[in-house]
Amino acid sequence: MEGKRKLSESFLHLGLGATAVPQPPFDGYQWYDEYGARHGADGAEGRLVSQHSFTEGWDTWEMHPLGAEVVICTAGEMVLTQEFPDGHRATVTLAAGEYAINPPGVWHIADVAESATAIFITAGEGTQMRERSAFPVD
Numbered sequence: 001m002e003g004k005r006k007l008s009e010s011f012l013h014l015g016l017g018a019t020a021v022p023q024p025p026f027d028g029y030q031w032y033d034e035y036g037a038r039h040g041a042d043g044a045e046g047r048l049v050s051q052h053s054f055t056e057g058w059d060t061w062e063m064h065p066l067g068a069e070v071v072i073c074t075a076g077e078m079v080l081t082q083e084f085p086d087g088h089r090a091t092v093t094l095a096a097g098e099y100a101i102n103p104p105g106v107w108h109i110a111d112v113a114e115s116a117t118a119i120f121i122t123a124g125e126g127t128q129m130r131e132r133s134a135f136p137v138d
Helices: 030-045
Strands: 012-015 019-022 047-054 060-063 069-083 089-095 099-102 107-111 116-122 128-131
Touching: 012 030, 047 069, 089 099
Parallel strands: none
Antiparallel strands: 012 019, 012 047, 047 116, 060 107, 060 128, 069 089, 069 099, 069 107, 069 116
């Protein structure tokens, strides 16, 4: 049995064959490119499990075209806005212990009034991002 880790510092890859592979420490957005190189062979079936804490809204929208993403709020409160392919938007407020699912192909962004922590289980292959300022939240 390997030693314990903090999910906020060492994300986890769930891969083919029911594998669970601890990841090197997160050190910025280039980390995601390196992650893709490490686990790209798992394709759309691989999942990244990560934990992030926020004190303000996200700067970018994101969309995962090849699989659903589960967002589990573990502390605080966050407002998740989803933009569906037909253009309509929906919002859901998540408090600690609650989760939402971002379906494949749905753009999403989060806002936080004070602080929130969430765990993300992401089908990350092909993830796209766009600037918040170009697609403001109402």
